[in-house]
Amino acid sequence: MTAGFDLSQTDRLLTTTRSVRRRLDLTRPVEREVVLDCLRIALQAPSGGNSQPWRWLVVDDPAVRARLAELYRRSHDPYLAASRAAAQQAGRTGVDRILDSSQHLSDHLHEVPVLVVPCALQRLPQDASVFDTAGLYGSIVPAVWNFMLALRSRGLGSAYTTLHLNYEREAAEVLGIPETVTQVAMIPVAWYTGDGFRPARRRPVEQVVYLNRWRHKPGP
Ligand SMILES: Cc1cc2nc3c(=O)[nH]c(=O)nc-3n(C[C@H](O)[C@H](O)[C@H](O)COP(=O)(O)O)c2cc1C
Numbered sequence: 001m002t003a004g005f006d007l008s009q010t011d012r013l014l015t016t017t018r019s020v021r022r023r024l025d026l027t028r029p030v031e032r033e034v035v036l037d038c039l040r041i042a043l044q045a046p047s048g049g050n051s052q053p054w055r056w057l058v059v060d061d062p063a064v065r066a067r068l069a070e071l072y073r074r075s076h077d078p079y080l081a082a083s084r085a086a087a088q089q090a091g092r093t094g095v096d097r098i099l100d101s102s103q104h105l106s107d108h109l110h111e112v113p114v115l116v117v118p119c120a121l122q123r124l125p126q127d128a129s130v131f132d133t134a135g136l137y138g139s140i141v142p143a144v145w146n147f148m149l150a151l152r153s154r155g156l157g158s159a160y161t162t163l164h165l166n167y168e169r170e171a172a173e174v175l176g177i178p179e180t181v182t183q184v185a186m187i188p189v190a191w192y193t194g195d196g197f198r199p200a201r202r203r204p205v206e207q208v209v210y211l212n213r214w215r216h217k218p219g220p
Pocket of ligand 1: 017018019020021102105159160161162163164200
């Protein structure tokens with residue numbers, strides 16, 4: 001135990017919270033209360049000036065989910081076809097599994113019991129500064145990730161998705177979202193089947209960390 005935490009548990013949570021697409025249980029209902037519990041935890045995340053500039057749309061109405069899923073598919077399917085073609089052309093192997101999993105989610109999105117759309121209570125101008133952009137996304141993405149961690153630790157899977165945002169306006173009409181608000185993502189939520197999640201392969205820390213100055217690597 002360190003600082004009162006069981007690191008084997010917290011590190012497992014942090015290293016095995018994966019995008020769940022294939023192993024979403026599409027038949028088991030997700031109670032609203034468990035989603036609200038996870039959102040309560042999510043809201044502990046930081047936001048600029050503690051402004052908490054967010055609203056969270058929890059969509060469990062099958063007709064509304066179907067309309068959002070249709071928008072997602074409209075964006076996803078051409079994108080995926082292009083990604084598959086690019087991977088084949090570049091001779092990249094190992095991407096088929098990810099692309100198949102992505103297709104699976106797209107095909108079944110309307111069946112996922114809950115879709116959560118985190119919204120920022122602000123819109124950026126076309127020429128928004130880096131500072132303003134960082135403020136908007138930085139004030140909501142930590143809470144989205146907290147939400148996904150809280151789901152995972154309760155046996156619920158999710159995935160951070162953004163593809164429906166190519167049709168953000170259409171989704172806003174479906175959901176009655178005002179023009180002053182920015183949709184940030186769409187998080188499909190379902191119980192997962194089988195807990196075999198593992199740490200993913202990532203670039204080693206030595207390759208991505210610089211010390212004190214750009215390109216200066218920490219020594220051994
Ligand atoms: C900003 C962002 C946008 C993403 N958009 C999508 C998406 O639209 N659809 C999808 O299936 N996954 C999406 N993902 C999930 C990534 O593909 C996934 O996190 C990545 O492949 C690593 O896999 P892992 O989450 O299982 O570790 C997105 C992730 C991020 C952070």
